[in-house]
Amino acid sequence: MFSARHPKKGLGFPILRILVLICLGSCALLDFAVAAYEGKETGEQALLRKLFSHLQDGDILLGDANFENYFLLALLFQAKADVVFEKNGARHIDFRKCDQKLGSKDGLFKLTRPVRPEWMSQELYDQMPAELVIRAVKNKRRTIITTLLDAEEYPRTEIIALYLKRWHVEIDFDVIKTTMKMDMLRCKSPEMVRKEICINFLVYNLIRALMGKTAKHIDKTPRELSFKTAQETLVSFLQTLLGASGDWLEQKIINVLDIIGQHIVGNRPGRSEPRAVKKRPKPHKRLQHSRSQARRLKKYQGK
Secondary structure, three states: OEEEEOOOOOOOOOEEEEEEEEOOOOOOEEEEEEEEOOOOOOOHHHHHHOOHHHOOOOOEEEEOHHHOOHHHHHHHHHOOOEEEEEOOOOOOOOHHHOOEEEEOOEEEEEEEOOOOOOOOOHHHHHHOOOEEEEEEEEOOOOEEEEOOOOOOOOOHHHHHHHHHOOHHHHHHHHHHHHHOOOOEOOOOOHHHHHHHHHHHHHHHHHHHHHHHHHHHHHOOOHHHEOHHHHHHHHHHHHHHHHOOOHHHHHHHHHHHHHHHHOOEOOOOOOOOOOOOOOOOOOOOOOOOOOHHHHOOOHHHOOO
16 A cells, blocks of 8 residues: 655645555556545555455455454455455464464464444444454564465465565555656546546556566566566657557567566565655745746745
8 A cells, every 4th residue: 555645735635545456476456446545434444345346266365464453354254365464463462372273383363353343334243253263373573364274285484475475565566656656646636636546557557467478478477577677668669669560560579578578676585674765855845836826926935
């Protein structure tokens, strides 16, 4: 999940929350939900509930500790999707008291249904199971909660290794916000802002599709390729591709795939970055009017 800003305030929602569902293997954006940055039903869990219809039987959902919630686990269980979440800080897990021990720092626990939250109707609350069985596994740094209960089919080390791949989504967020410049939205009305978001995500998926084709062409995985290289190569060849046809078009497409395939990104397991930015705020006021209007307003007049 990430946020996006509008350069002007007072235009419906200057800051948005955007929750995206991204495929770990292909990097494709499967679905997304948008809400105002503040207010009821605008949090990450509320947005995820809007995306349940996209989940299919057998899917495994990776998420951070914010999603590790009893009712979210129960709803995902009903959707027949498995989860691998980091343990919520409020939940106490004691491996000495697990209901069934599966190994060192690996066991099954029974969770009891808590009181009904405000967002849930009484009818839906009554449909929630009185108990949930979850599995907890731990390494030196974190505890992982999962609904993959079979220790033989899903070993502890593989569960932890899978969760560590969640870092890839942070790279995908950086691509969307920085490389595609979606951290600042330009349209003014809420309807046009939503269209702007959709167009950006469409272009993102088109570039990811080109990277998928390249990965198959050079026998690599899509995550081994550079998004920036794919974007710049596509822009460089755009006019040539639009004017090509037949065998010449096929040859130009192969040239594009070869160029993209020459830039392989490194494997950086266990990557962790500080939640801080290098860019310093400028001492000047934010320009929230057109330049012609700003020249006449006293608030922009410097000494």
